[in-house]
Amino acid sequence: MTDLLLHHATLFDSEAGRLVPDAAVHVRDDRVVAAGRADDVPVPADAVRVDLGGGYLLPGLLNLHTHLSISLPGAAGDRVEAMGPHELALYMASGAERTLLAGVTTVRCVAEKSGADFALRAAIEAGEVRGPRVFTAGRALCCTGGHGAGSPDTLECDGADSFRRGVRSQVALGADLVKVMVSGGIAGEHEQISTPQLTDDELAAVISTAHDWGRKVTAHAGPAAVIARAVALGLDCVEHGYQLTPEVAAQMAAAGTALVPTLVVTRCGAFFDELGVPAWMQARSLGAADQHAASYRMALEAGVEVLLGSDMPPFWDFEGTSATVRELEHMAVLGAPAGMTPARALQAATIAPARWLGAEDRVGVVAPGRFADLVLVDEDPTADVAALRTLRWVMKGGRVVRDDSTDLTRRAR
The missing domain is CATH 2.30.40.10 (Urease, subunit C, domain 1)
Structure with a gap:
């Protein structure tokens, strides 16, 4: 010893x-x-x-919204989409090491390509690759043509039975949690942030099946009405929450539904330029910034547990620091009027996400x-x-x- x-x-x-x-x-x-x-x-x-x-x-630090195989619309994303399995594995391994060196020692992956995240997790645990501790959802579940559809980091499902099979397929591969796309977002050309994408039967099938298997569910979700339906059905966490209302924020707090606000994704024009992201996506993202910040403050004022997650690669060199730290800075500054102190922000990057993962006996x-x-x-x-x-x-x-x-x-x- x-x-x-x-x-x-x-x-x-x-x-x-x-x-x-x-x-x-x-x-x-x-x-x-x-x-x-x-x-x-x-x-x-x-x-x-x-x-x-x-x-x-x-x-x-814990970063609860990570995509080590992210491929946004644009030239850089097209390159990642074109990678074969070997190149993708090496690309993700490089990102994992850079994430660790940026001080992020635990990540929650919420949509990764082709099962490479499971192999990466195993390689890190075996000491073959340097990287953070990995909790992963595997591929995210979406409806046909829904948010993220067409990429190997999502699994298209339709109908309650299909979504049940989708949950079980990711659990069978070793998923620690389940991710589902319940609304449109900033990266879908043929949708809006407010577009609802699952029926109540489909939502209920995802949440109940995941809970039966002992997994929590987090949802890519923007509009308040869609979030309210999912929270009523037992959703454990909301990603983004671009368009909350005070009433829905209060509902989330009462139900114990957490929020990973990913504030940096509506404040990252330079990142989009670097990746060659098209103008329509930049306009949608950056145009949502004010409402996004207001929604975040509503959640804080209602008592919702907020957790750090960058969506951008955690290690990305952005505005003089890493994307993870920049996200935490946004959480502190934009949340200050609603009572977000620096110490509370640090808790949102350490013990609070560890508790959501059920890993506070190990990390955080x-x-x-x-x-x-x-x-x-x-x-x-x-x-x-x-x-x-x-x-x-x-x-x-x-x-x-x-x-x-x-x-x-x-x-x-």
């Missing part, structure tokens, strides 16, 4: 939402043995001591028995989440995977 003592740091206690000064963390192999004030953390005499230089130590908090998944930043993230832009060190499962103090390339940036 290898014992490490991480010391000379301030620790963010994600459960309490507060800082622990003069903290230490005892790590043995891949797990945390003890964490707290340094004087309260007993450590074996032969432990290797790691001086963290007075930084701020947090649980590794620095506490005994949890995986030693940790990130270090130079500035106080409870004062401003933009402090995550100073990230300089990442540990996953007790192994340091990024240390800018020994990486001349990163120190030069």
Whole structure:
């Protein structure tokens, strides 16, 4: 066994939402043995001591809206769509490693191509590929011609029986959750955000079948009326929620339905330009920004649990930081009038998504028995989440995977 003592740091206690000064963390192999004030953390005499230089130590970030095989309309998306299975696997493996190096130690994939996510998850767990811990929905379920149709990251179904089979097919492959497209979105040329796409029978079939198999359901959903129908049928999570109303937000809060707002997707013109995304999609996306922000604030005011998810690749270099950090900045700034503090935003990136996944006994908090998944930043993230832009060190499962103090390339940036 290898014992490490991480010391000379301030620790963010994600459960309490507060800082622990003069903290230490005892790590043995891949797990945390003890964490707290340094004087309260007993450590074996032969432990290797790691001086963290007075930084701020947090649980590794969780990103709950990830597509490592994303292919939006445009030239870059066309290239991904044209990849064969071997090239796609390598492409996703590269994205997984870059995600981990960006401080995201756990992801929830919510539509990936051709089952490659299951192979990637297995390779990461076997130590053959560096990447975050992966929870995946496999292929998302949609109706014929619905949102995402025509790509191998969706499975087209029609009718309640077909959707039941769709759920079972992804569970049989090893899906941790189920993703369903219940409305139109910003990336569908022949639909609108407000277009409803499933009947109540189809929705009920997805949700009840998934729950029977012990899986939660998250839904790509924009309009309030469609979300209200899905929440009434037991939906566990809403992705985007572009067009909420106070009444539907209150319904979500009462039902315990979470929201992954993905605010960055209506604020990413430069990303779209980089990918060659067509003008019609850019107009629809960027034109939805104000209503999207208002809907997010409605959810906060109603008491809905909000969770971090970028939709953009988590590692993407965007506006001076990663897409994950940029999303968290939007959550903090746009949510401030509705009570979103920096500490609460950090919880939305750590313990809250871990609880949704049922994985709080493994990730999302620095506490005994949890995986030693940790990130270090130079500035106080409870004062401003933009402090995550100073990230300089990442540990996953007790192994340091990024240390800018020994990486001349990163120190030069």
